[in-house]
Amino acid sequence: MTLTSPHSQTAQACLDQLSAGPGGLSPEEAASRLETYGPNRLPEAAGRSALVRFLSQFRNVLIYVLLGAAVVTALLQHWVDTAVILAVVAGNAMIGFLQEGKAEAAMAAIRSMLAPRAAVLRGGQRVSVDGTALVPGDVVLLEAGDKVPADLRLLQAHGLSAQEAILTGESVPADKSAAPVAEDAPLGDRRSMLWSGTLVTQGSGRGLVVATGTHTEIGRIGGLLSGVETLKTPLVEQMDHFARWLSLLIVLAAAILLAWGYFLGGHPFASLFMAVVGVAVAAIPEGLPAVTTITLAIGVRAMAQRHAIIRRLPAIEAIGSVSVICTDKTGTLTRNEMAVVSVETPDGVFEVQGDGYAPSGAIQPRGDLSQFARTAALCNDAALACKGGHWIVEGDPMEGALLAFAGKAAGGIDAGRLDVIPFDSRHRYMAVLAEAGGERITHVKGAPERVMRMCHGIDLPHWHDRAEAMAKRGLRVLALAMRHETGPEIDRDSLDGSLTFLGLAGLIDPPRPEAIEAVAECRAAGIRVKMITGDHAGTAAAIARQIGLENPHRVLTGADLDRLDDPQLAMEVVDCDVFARTSPEHKLRLVAALQARGLSVAMTGDGVNDAPALKRADAGIAMGLKGSEAAKEAADLVLADDNFASIAAAVREGRTVWDNLKKVISWTLPTSAGQALPIILALFLGLALPVTAVQVLWINLVSSVTLGLALAFEPSEPGTMARPPRRRDAPLLTGDLVWHIVLVGSLFVATVFGMFNYALARGYSLELAQTISVNTVVVLEIFHLFFIRNIYGTSLTWAAVKGTKVVWTVILAVTAAQFAVTYLPPLQMLLGTDAVPFADGLLIVAAGVVFFALTEIEKQIRLGLRVRPGKA
Ligand code: ATP
Secondary structure (H helix, E strand, O other), X not given: OOOOOHHHOOHHHHHHHOOOOOOOEOHHHHHHXXXXXXXXXXXXXXXXXXXXXXXXXXXXXXXXXXXXXXXXXXXXXXXXXXXXXXXXXXXXXXXXXXXXXXXXXXXXXXXXXXXXXXXXXXXXXXXXXXXXXXXXXXXXXEEXXXXXXXXXXXXXXXXXXXXXXXXXXXXXXXXXXXXXXXXXXXXXXXXXXXXXOOEEEEEEEEEEEEEOHHXXXXXXXXXXXXXXXXXXXXXXXXXXXXXXXXXXXXXXXXXXXXXXXXXXXXXXXXXXXXXXXXXHHHHOOOHHHHHHHHHHHHHHHHHHXXXXXXXXXXXXXXXXXXXXXXXXOOXXXXXXXXXXXXXXXXXXXXXXXXXXXXXXXXXXXXXXXXXXXXXHXXXXXXXXXXXXXXXXXXXXXXXXXXXXXXXXXXXXXXXXXXXXXXXXXOOOEEXXXXXXXXXXXXXXXXXXXXXXXXXXXXXXHHHHHHHHHHHHOOOEXXXXXXXXOOOOOOOHHHOOOOEEEEEEEXXXXXXXXXXXXXXXXXXXXXXXXXXXXXXXXXXXXXXXXXHOOOOOOOEEEHHHHHHOOHHHHXXXXXXXXXXXXXXXXXXXXXXXXXXXXXXXXXXXXXXXXXXXXXXXXXXXXEEXXXXXXXXXXXXXXXXXXXXXXXXXXXXXXXXXXXXXXXXXXXXXXXXHHHHHHHHHHHHHHOOOOXXXXXXXXXXXXXXXXXXXXXXXXXXXXXXXXXXOOOOOOOOOOOHHHHHHHHHHHHHHHHHHHHHHHHHHHOOOOHHHHHHHHHHHHHHHHHHHHHHHOOOOOOOOXXXXXXXXXXXXXXXXXXXXXXXXXXXXHHHHHHHOOOOOOHHHHHHHHHHHHHHHHHHHHHHHHHHHHHHOOOOX
């Protein structure tokens, strides 16, 4: 059942060849064809193979240092050292490999959440199906912003154009129509076709699926669906870069240390070399890049659980730093569950009752609303369906509400559709030419001020007042109008001034309770929330009040915005929170104006024309349910539930990720310094090493990567949403951090030397003294971990002590490992350790407590000093 050159055949011929009808396939037929043709899917980009991923772990300075050291120790025939070093290399590579695998799996899971859906006719009913379920013969409904889900032969096109750059390289959208074109027309000129993967930029239409999956044009050239970007963000790159330079610096310093120790210190080369290798390994923060990546991956997963799907990883950083959120109203702040509650016609005012979208309910008082209902039902793209006694809408909920109303007012209404002017947020109305009983009528609905202007014989001031009054109640107001038509198409040029006004419909769309909470949360977090809506100023202000925006009293309309030039707009934009009757172009100007004021902006959008604003925003957010594919592709973040509360949740997670990165770094760098410094000092001062080289390798292997990793799983600290946003360009490596490294490094040196000398003074063997030092280092690292878990407040709370499951699992594992090397004879042989007496074990833990107390006191003083001069 393949079609040759569908573009050159008539639509009917294509339908016939695919044994399909204009009402689509029956659900059974579609299912059986799916068996035959397989899912409409392109092969995934081949990921990196496990082997390549494993080998890539060896591309880092630390591993080079270790491998070099292994060679040297082997030449010196120090086989135990060689074995330990190689074990460390393998261990490091394995951990990196597993972590990266987890991170990639998290991203792959996200990718599948972004699978597009398509509106199709099945058995004459409009239904929404997974893009992968399309089969040849399906009839697909398209509107501006849709991504074409398969190769389609157009059956109908109304002002349709598509952006086909991915296939033709042509960036100007191509106009489309249902008429056949020459058989030898090149791809870009086949106007009767829509190609899979291209974007509908304007208009609406219907198309017959003629090819799916790899048989589509894009499939044939091996094009790939654009998915989620890889795991690199500016921050990860910064970390990689930083870690690389730091490593090189450390290697250089180690070389100097080696030369110094050999030529000036007179140490024997073999033991000196091992000590220097130990220093280098201890100091290089090898876990940092891997832990950064895993922290981001965990953030991605946490956001996905809160219905915010990250498309571009840098957005994780951006969303955590936003200071303004510009949000749509309908469906984001409100439920987008609409109902017509009030109708005003020249005959009177009617109150409409009912439940949900059920097309039954009372209208008071009784009256003739048949013409009004007919227009409401026919100027409409939605469909109602009763599933399990519950009425649901396929399509726009506002249109669903109009259908339900029409059902209440007049019962079933049917007519053949001849022509359409699709709704466009720039002209704000929609018109449908329908024929019933030989009568052709153009039905129009849209924003009142727009539609009323097209009507004749209407008392404009009166009806403006009525619309205003409805809007003030928070109702969404639509005006309906009609005219008789003679031709088979709407005569677009003569519409103005020729319509007969039918009346106004007022629809409720209640605020989401969780959005009200989320707005309050954002305000507490120092984030200003602004509503940008295409709706009427009165309606917008009423909803803004109900939702709790900071300044609901001042409304700027699209017309106001047009009057302001950019500098004026930048002046006005900060204090105004409600923007009404805007078009998508205004969003771009608003983002730019807010950014000009130094703010970091999150912007939501759903339509194809919102794409530029989404791209420009610091965090572009698209709606997953009602958003167009065009908007999703431009966005950094997609909301799976279109809910404002999910934006607030994403901000919280974004802030948590940033904090956790900060914690990972604040733990790793001072710890690395603390491990290396005692050895360096001992070498310089010609003292016995408190920790041997092999022991340092051991500490690194068991503790650094594992303990640091626990911080990636930290939950949000209390008060995460009570702090003002961080500056977008705030660096991670701050003066505070440098001070922390110095402080912790010094405390490590003092404690380790203290314990070591105490042991020697008690007459313990060198092995035992070194074992005590090793355990001291690990205990300090654990206490440091608990300290770092709370950088904004005290660590002395039950929650802080209770920690997370990950923290305690890691600590138990590390403790068990320490007991093993301290008390198991084979490991004692390998690492040169000795059993530590119980009392000294307690002393080590006590040293950890003192270390913790000192750092905690320092933190309290630092935080106290910071809060006192005014509110931070
Ligand atoms: P938001 O930007 O918060 O989602 P919105 O959905 O009201 O708000 P638009 O979709 O731009 O924004 O709609 C602007 C106005 O156009 C609406 O207030 C309504 O009066 C009118 N309108 C919206 N959808 C339709 C439609 N399908 N047919 C006719 N008129 C419409």
